[in-house]
Amino acid sequence: MTITTKPHELVDVFRGSVARRDGYVTKGQLRGPRFRxxxxxxxxPADVPVxxxxxxxxxxxxxxxxxxxxxxSAATVLGVELARPNDPVEFVVPEESRFGPIKGIHVRRTxxxxxxxxxxxxIRIARPPRVALDLILRLSPRTRGWVRRLRIAVPDIDAFLRARKVNARRLLREMSGRRNWGIRLxxxxxxxxxxxxxxxxxxELRVVLTVGGHHAVPQYRILRHGREVARLDLAIEETKTAIEYDGRWHExxxxxxxxxxxxxxxxAEGWRFVIVTADKLAGDYRLILDEVREARRGR
Structure with a gap:
């Protein structure tokens, strides 16, 4: 059998069993190079970017x-790119649901x-306040360590708030009275x-600093005559200590x-710098805190 047209069902995602039943494709064609x-x-279709x-x-x-x-997953659909293309797709289903497991899909029952x-x-998609809540509650109880959980969850919530999908006051109101596992976190x-x-x-770096007892202001603006002349990733103003993250592109x-x-x-204006690379951030965070303490003492 040859496909001479491209029906709507085969332009986007489709169920193979349905396409075969309706005569659009054969089992062999699904296994061939035209589909993924x-x-x-x-x-x-193989030519559609994943x-x-x-x-x-x-x-x-x-x-x-x-x-x-x-x-x-919902955050990414809503325009906040938190999931990579091949990350598991995240759902919640009722506790009595017998769905799963399916490779590539992560299901939480609640x-x-x-x-x-x-x-x-x-199906259904969570509204922004619920998405934000699940960005935190999605963490497995097996995720070890309070600091580790904060380092995973806070960046996601920062990004969601930055996109103005919801505000912190609304989130705290949504959490009032809840008894979910992880609500304290x-x-x-x-x-x-x-x-x-x-x-x-x-x-994530700001969380590390906060855990170490340092209050660092994100995107700290240095002004001269009312004009911004520089911006620092994170700054401890009272000691003029700048902490900056240099990702791979800084190489x-x-x-x-x-x-x-x-x-x-x-x-030259009195600032001291602590530069944190991706490797440093992935390592023992206490080494970063040691560097920051040394920089602050250096003043």
């Missing part, structure tokens, strides 16, 4: 109708009030959140020269 399998019985939103739409074809897309979600592609995450942060690693030779020139000007 996303999940069990879910396919997309995004997380595409995989969310694909997963919606096979989850129960009462399933609610939430967490990083109650979701009908008002906390809205219709989406045949959720309240602390919201208390530590700050929408001024401009990247996930910067938010570019041209960017490195720009960074050095900028920092030399600020050092």
């Amino acid at each position: 399998r996303l999940f069990q019985d879910v396919y997309a 995004t997380h939103a595409l995989r969310c739409r694909g997963a919606a074809l096979i989850v129960p109708k009462e399933a609610v897309l939430t967490g990083r 109650a979701v009030d009908r008002k906390e979600s809205r219709p989406w592609h045949g 959720a309240r602390q995450v919201v208390a530590l959140s700050d929408p001024r942060a401009e990247s996930l690693p910067e938010s 570019d030779a041209k960017q490195r020269l720009l960074d050095e020139a900028r920092r030399e000007r600020l050092v």
